[in-house]
Amino acid sequence: MIVFFPLYPWTIYLAHIFIRVQDWHVPALAVSNICCAGAFSYCFLLTEKESGRRAAKAAVFYFSIFPTAYFLHVAYSESIFLFLTIGAFYYARQARWLACALLGMLATSSRLAGLVIMLPLGFEYFQQTGFRWRKISWDADLLALIPIGLVVYLYLNYYYFGDPLTFLQFQREQFFRYLTSPFPAIKDNLGSLTSDPVVHRRVMLGGSQIAAIILATAGLIIAAFRLRPCYTIYLALSWIIIFCDTGQFVRALWAH
Secondary structure: OOOOOOHHHHHHHHHHHHOOOOOOHHHHHHHHHHHHHHHHHHHHHHHHHHHOHHHHHHHHHHHHHOHHHHHHOOOOOHHHHHHHHHHHHHHHHOOOHHHHHHHHHHHOOOOHHHHHHHHHHHHHHHHHOOOOHHHOOHHHHHHHHOOHHHHHHHHHHHHHHOOOOHHHHHHHHHOOOOEOOOHHHHHHHHHHHHHOOOHHHHHHHHHHHHHHHHHHHHHHHHHHHHOOHHHHHHHHHHHHHHHOEOHHHHHHHOOO
16 A cells, blocks of 8 residues: 555565565564564664663664564555664764664655654754855765655555655545644543443554653753754654644554
């Protein structure tokens, strides 16, 4: 379906060339778990650079045991997206802009959320130059490679449906997802905590969403004081992508 970005399906197809089984779920799991290992590796390297080896070990440990880490091991695109995104930030901090741009380009072809890395990576580049225009060199042009992944996806929309934004229409009509204010989702989830007669649905749907908003907002505030600006910018844009999405609202409606 066109609502899914192309990179993950393409990697599954490539993996199937080497893993010759009838069940396509097997190469999908292989891709996810290999990318999960890559994401953990880049997480360790990036955290070690920023905060030392001890913090890096802790980061990978908590990364791996967090309840939603389950999705990194199943046939979803989360692992490949995190692998590419964390890798792009790691190479940006190493000032290896070609590798950064190539991973960023692939990230924008894996999930719509990949777009949010463009601004923080650009800010990181200018920060490394001391915000001096005279120090900007040709490698800044490499960052223009990042949106190519999205451009390819938009072209696929246009080629098959005649409209580069067809995926937005499908997301709205089939999945009821589009950007909106986070307040309707918050209000609905708060209501489900008291109105839903089934306890486990109150906890898993309403409770988990409210907890996610609280933790993410607190983390964003803390990041503004403790992390490099590029990470804070990325977290802020990710907050918008996640909590200004009607998908939060729809998941709560499924309980009724």
